[in-house]
Amino acid sequence: MVETIQWTGSGVVMIDQTRLPREIAYVTCGTYEEVAEAIVTMVIRGAPAIGVAAAMGVAIGALQADPARLDQEMETIRARRAGTRPTAVNLFWAIDRMKSLYASLRGRPVEEIRAALVEEALRVKAEDIQINRAMGAHGAPLVPDGKTVLTHCNAGALATAGYGTALGVIRAAIESGKKIDVFADETRPFLQGARLTAWELQQDGIPVTLITDNMAGWFMHQGRIGCVVVGADRIAANGDVANKVGTYSVAVLAKENGVPFYVAAPVSTLDLTLDSGARIPIEERASKEVTEVFGVPVAPEGIAVRNPAFDVTPNRYVTAIITEHGVATAPYEESLRRLASAKLGEN
Amino acid sequence: MVETIQWTGSGVVMIDQTRLPREIAYVTCGTYEEVAEAIVTMVIRGAPAIGVAAAMGVAIGALQADPARLDQEMETIRARRAGTRPTAVNLFWAIDRMKSLYASLRGRPVEEIRAALVEEALRVKAEDIQINRAMGAHGAPLVPDGKTVLTHCNAGALATAGYGTALGVIRAAIESGKKIDVFADETRPFLQGARLTAWELQQDGIPVTLITDNMAGWFMHQGRIGCVVVGADRIAANGDVANKVGTYSVAVLAKENGVPFYVAAPVSTLDLTLDSGARIPIEERASKEVTEVFGVPVAPEGIAVRNPAFDVTPNRYVTAIITEHGVATAPYEESLRRLASAKLGEN
Numbered sequence: 229m230v231e232t233i234q235w236t237g238s239g240v241v242m243i244d245q246t247r248l249p250r251e252i253a254y255v256t257c258g259t260y261e262e263v264a265e266a267i268v269t270m271v272i273r274g275a276p277a278i279g280v281a282a283a284m285g286v287a288i289g290a291l292q293a294d295p296a297r298l299d300q301e302m303e304t305i306r307a308r309r310a311g312t313r314p315t316a317v318n319l320f321w322a323i324d325r326m327k328s329l330y331a332s333l334r335g336r337p338v339e340e341i342r343a344a345l346v347e348e349a350l351r352v353k354a355e356d357i358q359i360n361r362a363m364g365a366h367g368a369p370l371v372p373d374g375k376t377v378l379t380h381c382n383a384g385a386l387a388t389a390g391y392g393t394a395l396g397v398i399r400a401a402i403e404s405g406k407k408i409d410v411f412a413d414e415t416r417p418f419l420q421g422a423r424l425t426a427w428e429l430q431q432d433g434i435p436v437t438l439i440t441d442n443m444a445g446w447f448m449h450q451g452r453i454g455c456v457v458v459g460a461d462r463i464a465a466n467g468d469v470a471n472k473v474g475t476y477s478v479a480v481l482a483k484e485n486g487v488p489f490y491v492a493a494p495v496s497t498l499d500l501t502l503d504s505g506a507r508i509p510i511e512e513r514a515s516k517e518v519t520e521v522f523g524v525p526v527a528p529e530g531i532a533v534r535n536p537a538f539d540v541t542p543n544r545y546v547t548a549i550i551t552e553h554g555v556a557t558a559p560y561e562e563s564l565r566r567l568a569s570a571k572l573g574e575n
Numbered sequence: 576m577v578e579t580i581q582w583t584g585s586g587v588v589m590i591d592q593t594r595l596p597r598e599i600a601y602v603t604c605g606t607y608e609e610v611a612e613a614i615v616t617m618v619i620r621g622a623p624a625i626g627v628a629a630a631m632g633v634a635i636g637a638l639q640a641d642p643a644r645l646d647q648e649m650e651t652i653r654a655r656r657a658g659t660r661p662t663a664v665n666l667f668w669a670i671d672r673m674k675s676l677y678a679s680l681r682g683r684p685v686e687e688i689r690a691a692l693v694e695e696a697l698r699v700k701a702e703d704i705q706i707n708r709a710m711g712a713h714g715a716p717l718v719p720d721g722k723t724v725l726t727h728c729n730a731g732a733l734a735t736a737g738y739g740t741a742l743g744v745i746r747a748a749i750e751s752g753k754k755i756d757v758f759a760d761e762t763r764p765f766l767q768g769a770r771l772t773a774w775e776l777q778q779d780g781i782p783v784t785l786i787t788d789n790m791a792g793w794f795m796h797q798g799r800i801g802c803v804v805v806g807a808d809r810i811a812a813n814g815d816v817a818n819k820v821g822t823y824s825v826a827v828l829a830k831e832n833g834v835p836f837y838v839a840a841p842v843s844t845l846d847l848t849l850d851s852g853a854r855i856p857i858e859e860r861a862s863k864e865v866t867e868v869f870g871v872p873v874a875p876e877g878i879a880v881r882n883p884a885f886d887v888t889p890n891r892y893v894t895a896i897i898t899e900h901g902v903a904t905a906p907y908e909e910s911l912r913r914l915a916s917a918k919l920g921e922n
Contacts, residue, residue, distance in 0.1 A: 411881075443820055
């Protein structure tokens with residue numbers, strides 16, 4: 229299994245997801261600013277992985293800050309990190325978790341604070357893998373045997389500390405003995421499906437077929453797809469799901485063709501402060517992601533571009549949301565609130 | 576206006592649509608085999624343009640054939656051309672038209688036959704532009720003023736002898752004074768939207784915004800899109816529409832969001848011998864179109880790929896079909912049959 233992010237003792241090493249699968253290269257971040265840059269440039273991406281990176285970034289910041297200015301530094305780090313990618317709520321969740329711990333340690337010796345923050349960041353990572361395994365166990369029974377699972381973007385080991393959310397459900401279904409294969413949408417413009425999901429599943433020997441995003445509906449219409457499983461970047465209290473742009477289209481096409489549409493995400497992806505998905509901020513990224521592919525221009529110069537990185541799927545298209553605490557179904561206001569306050573292994 | 580295909584007197588010159596918009600290059604075909612190759616490799620594409628190219632290919636073949644073997648040569652050319660791209664019915668329509676003329680001239684002096692075939696090929700081209708203008712006149716009133724028109728693939732001047740089918744409707748709407756702009760799906764894998772539609776509209780000064788295919792649904796959901804207009808490669812008697820892969824998804828998303836979905840195509844695209852779209856052959860193209868972009872790999876080596884070039888949109892998603900003889904609405908069995916037998920300017 230590929231290692232998405234590792235702690236070195238004084239920094240983090242990440243597999244460079246902008247260069248996969250052409251090159252297997254690693255980026256080492258020795259400052260919190262370098263971690264922030266890696267998140268912005270998508271060296272690391274995927275809501276849970278961003279959460280782990282953010283937690284480690286805070287730990288690096290604490291290790292390097294002047295002890296006399298630790299309070300101000302922690303505030304600066306928090307402000308910087310919050311300005312990286314606005315949609316994935318795990319980023320804010322991880323920073324808040326580190327901040328709470330820091331607040332509880334105020335007045336303690338600086339070395340104790342530092343050690344505790346590093347330990348907490350490592351715990352965020354370790355828990356993420358456990359969480360994904362639990363999600364897999366809850367989700368595997370939902371996957372129809374003998375059919376194809378469609379997924380969009382990459383919600384795999386590369387989007388998390390390991391195992392994956394959506395791909396974790398697929399891995400767990402296979403581990404439980406189901407005979408399934410995967411159709412991976414290539415996921416323009418950043419090509420997470422072609423570059424990351426196809427590669428990650430190929431590495432694991434899981435049968436995967438690459439298609440362009442605009443083919444997914446046609447294969448659903450032909451009865452080929454048993455279910456759709458995707459990840460999420462933020463889920464509102466009513467079950468509206470922000471995820472990689474194109475997810476909304478896949479969900480509508482799934483409903484139209486009677487294909488179950490599942491979202492796999494940890495409870496840290498829930499944002500119960502938002503009553504609906506209409507309030508989720510949608511990041512708009514640079515037009516070059518659309519007009520160039522690995523630096524090669526694919527559109528005329530000077531063309532206008534829209535590049536929202538995410539969209540919001542209304543809850544009516546979501547068959548179920550798979551979390552580490554169990555499976556939520558409509559009405560989501562109740563089911564998500566119940567799962568959010570549950571403990572791992574409780575449901 | 577760009578010239579898609581031109582007759583030289585002894586062959587054809589085509590703008591190379593595999594290289595646009597990075598390079599404006601031309602390919603000259605001096606034999607019918609070179610024309611067939613240009614169709615297979617998509618130097619020229621778009622159902623009506625393929626029809627014009629096929630007619631000119633037959634004319635070239637007749638010019639070059641040994642007069643004593645003209646019958647056999649015409650049969651060989653017909654067989655070769657029919658094996659190029661199976662979905663676009665205009666290819667077969669154009670060859671049948673040339674073949675009928677040839678049959679009616681049997682026994683006449685070879686020079687007379689050759690001159691008549693060349694003249695007929697030029698007539699196919701000239702008529703195509705007239706047809707597109709007529710389609711534009713019928714379609715323009717359907718386009719909502721002050722809104723955005725979404726189109727998929729390229730059904731423009733580059734897909735025809737000039738003016739375009741879907742883009743012809745857009746051009747006519749603008750000529751009639753409507754204030755509209757265009758959202759162009761990039762149309763993976765061949766990127767006809769990014770490379771051809773965006774370029775063609777930019778050349779004409781028509782406001783166009785490029786998006787990836789998986790964003791179209793999201794913009795419809797946000798109320799940005801006033802209508803969808805696309806072309807077609809083959810339309811069955813019941814109004815099922817084969818067009819560039821991804822069209823089915825756009826149509827479902829349009830219906831879900833209450834956005835009218837229009838198809839603009841000449842009656843030569845109708846195949847009334849097929850009772851439904853289920854009988855339309857769907858071309859599957861090489862996996863490299865998906866795994867490489869301008870020769871740059873975007874997926875892991877050895878990955879399985881599906882690459883259907885077209886899909887079929889069931890008639891229930893089609894608001895209207897705009898032809899040069901008028902606008903057909905459901906029930907299409909009646910309306911299409913009536914328009915197919917009408918004459919230009921009659922409806």
